[in-house]
Amino acid sequence: MCALLLAALAMVSACRKDTQQSDLSQPPMASVIAGVWHLDLRTSPRQPSMTKPMTLLLHIIDNHGQEVNDAQVSGVLTMKVMDMGATPLQFAAKGNGDYAASAKAVDMAGPWNLAVDVKQAPAEAKANFEVVVGE
Numbered sequence: 001m002c003a004l005l006l007a008a009l010a011m012v013s014a015c016r017k018d019t020q021q022s023d024l025s026q027p028p029m030a031s032v033i034a035g036v037w038h039l040d041l042r043t044s045p046r047q048p049s050m051t052k053p054m055t056l057l058l059h060i061i062d063n064h065g066q067e068v069n070d071a072q073v074s075g076v077l078t079m080k081v082m083d084m085g086a087t088p089l090q091f092a093a094k095g096n097g098d099y100a101a102s103a104k105a106v107d108m109a110g111p112w113n114l115a116v117d118v119k120q121a122p123a124e125a126k127a128n129f130e131v132v133v134g135e
Contacts, residue, residue: 032129038063113131
């Protein structure tokens with residue numbers, strides 16, 4: 001019985017890892033050139049819902065195609081069509097030019113703006129992305 005339970009837990013863990021990797025392998029939702037960097041945004045899940053947490057995944061490369069690994073990345077999530085307040089986000093470096101920030105469930109479905117600030121001395125850039133949240 002214990003062996004069966006352990007096998008089931010291992011299978012669930014493997015499925016979660018596959019899901020996370022598939023989110024990163026998906027084409028970006030949006031791409032922006034900001035200063036000397038190219039920023040690609042993805043979300044996990046791919047189509048965020050207002051009732052569930054989401055992860056914002058940012059991939060950063062420089063103008064030579066090199067991954068940027070030591071930047072400070074922060075963001076603010078605000079709704080575009082009405083004032084729902086601002087949700088500050090701190091992106092954590094994940095390696096290979098990837099940065100991730102998590103947001104708890106948002107208050108309303110619709111278009112949200114993600115304003116991102118990237119700093120790596122001496123360069124700094126700001127970018128905006130639209131994140132559409134479903135019900």
